[in-house]
Amino acid sequence: TQLLEQSPQFLSIQEGENLTVYCNSSSVFSSLQWYRQEPGEGPVLLVTVVTGGEVKKLKRLTFQFGDARKDSSLHITAAQPGDTGLYLCAGVRYKLSFGAGTTVTVRA
Amino acid sequence: NAGVTQTPKFRVLKTGQSMTLLCAQDMNHEYMYWYRQDPGMGLRLIHYSVGEGTTAKGEVPDGYNVSRLKKQNFLLGLESAAPSQTSVYFCASRQTGAPDTGELFFGEGSRLTVL
Numbered sequence: 001t002q003l004l005e006q007s008p009q010f011l012s013i014q015e016g017e018n019l020t021v022y023c024n025s026s027s028v029f030s031s032l033q034w035y036r037q038e039p040g041e042g043p044v045l046l047v048t049v050v051t052g053g054e055v056k057k058l059k060r061l062t063f064q065f066g067d068a069r070k071d072s073s074l075h076i077t078a079a080q081p082g083d084t085g086l087y088l089c090a091g092v093r094y095k096l097s098f099g100a101g102t103t104v105t106v107r108a
Numbered sequence: 109n110a111g112v113t114q115t116p117k118f119r120v121l122k123t124g125q126s127m128t129l130l131c132a133q134d135m136n137h138e139y140m141y142w143y144r145q146d147p148g149m150g151l152r153l154i155h156y157s158v159g160e161g162t163t164a165k166g167e168v169p170d171g172y173n174v175s176r177l178k179k180q181n182f183l184l185g186l187e188s189a190a191p192s193q194t195s196v197y198f199c200a201s202r203q204t205g206a207p208d209t210g211e212l213f214f215g216e217g218s219r220l221t222v223l
Contacts, residue, residue, distance in 0.1 A: 002150065009148070033211075042112070042198050042214025043151070088150065096212070100150040 003027060004091050004099035012105040016078050021102045023089035024071045030092050032065055032072045037086040037101075046074075079106045110134050114199050114215035121189045121222045129184040129218050131199030138204045140182040141166075141212070142174060144195040151198065157182055189222045196220075 007022045023032070031050040035043035047056050049065035049072060056063045060083075062075040076083055084106050089099045112133045121127055131140065138159050143151040153166030157176040171193060173185045182201075186193060196219050200212040 004150075035212075040216065042200070042216055043212070044214070045211045048211070090151075090212075095153075098151040100148055 002100055003093070003097045004089055006087075006089060006099035006102050008102060009100070010103045010105075012107065013079055015080060015106055015108050019076050019079055019104065021074045021087050021104070022071070023073065023091075023099055025091060026070065027091070027093055028069050030069070032069075032092070033090045033096075034063055034072070034074055035088040035090065037088060038084075043086075043088055076104075079104075081106045081108050112199055112201055112213050112215040114197075114218045116218060117216065118219050119221070121186075121220065123190060123222060125189050126185070126187050127189065127220075128186075129197055129199075129220075131182045131184070131201075131215060132180055133182075133199075133201040133213070134180065135201060135203075135213065136179070137201035137213070138179070139202045139210075140176065141200045141202075142172070142182065142184045143198045143200065144168065145198060145217070146195050154184065154197075186220075189220075191222045194220060194222045 034046045037043040052069045053067045054065045060077045086101045088101045141156040142154040155174040160179040199215045202210045
């Protein structure tokens with residue numbers, strides 16, 4: 001069983017629509033990171049959140065860390081084909097653990 | 109602008125053969141990691157190193173060995189490959205300091221198929 005559960009596993013939407021990806025756990029994390037991975041490449045860090053309730057924005061991407069530091073969400077507004085990729089959350093609890101990822105496809 | 113470089117990018121092995129994956133980083137990072145990525149399972153840590161000459165086991169170390177003879181290089185070896193080791197392998201590195209906020213820099217991956 002994964003320490004971090006991501007949902008949904010797959011998401012396919014039309015360009016311009018909004019989407020939310022969830023990262024949940026029963027454990028408390030000292031911080032949580034979100035990475036994006038494009039086909040044939042390694043993951044690239046998007047953001048790190050460290051404070052419960054923290055919200056960070058990166059252009060059209062909004063990241064939120066739950067108040068209890070057990071969960072996080074990634075919201076994309078007006079998705080574009082360039083947002084297509086595998087989104088991975090990773091939580092630090094003594095060590096870094098990755099979720100299984102959410103594959104996002106944005107159709108033009 | 110190389111960052112983390114992995115070689116080879118692709119390899120096909122027969123069961124029982126051995127091979128070594130090489131990871132090189134030019135960022136002077138102390139910490140280096142080897143992960144494997146399988147569908148539906150995310151990234152799982154195989155082995156890691158916190159500095160030259162040190163190695164430690166991750167969550168799935170069986171069937172793999174590693175060495176860190178030079179700070180910039182981290183080698184992953186398979187002594188007797190098995191079909192269960194078919195996967196995409198990623199090397200990553202990061203600076204020293206608290207793991208809470210440290211960014212991992214990944215290579216492009218090495219796709220290994222064991223027949």
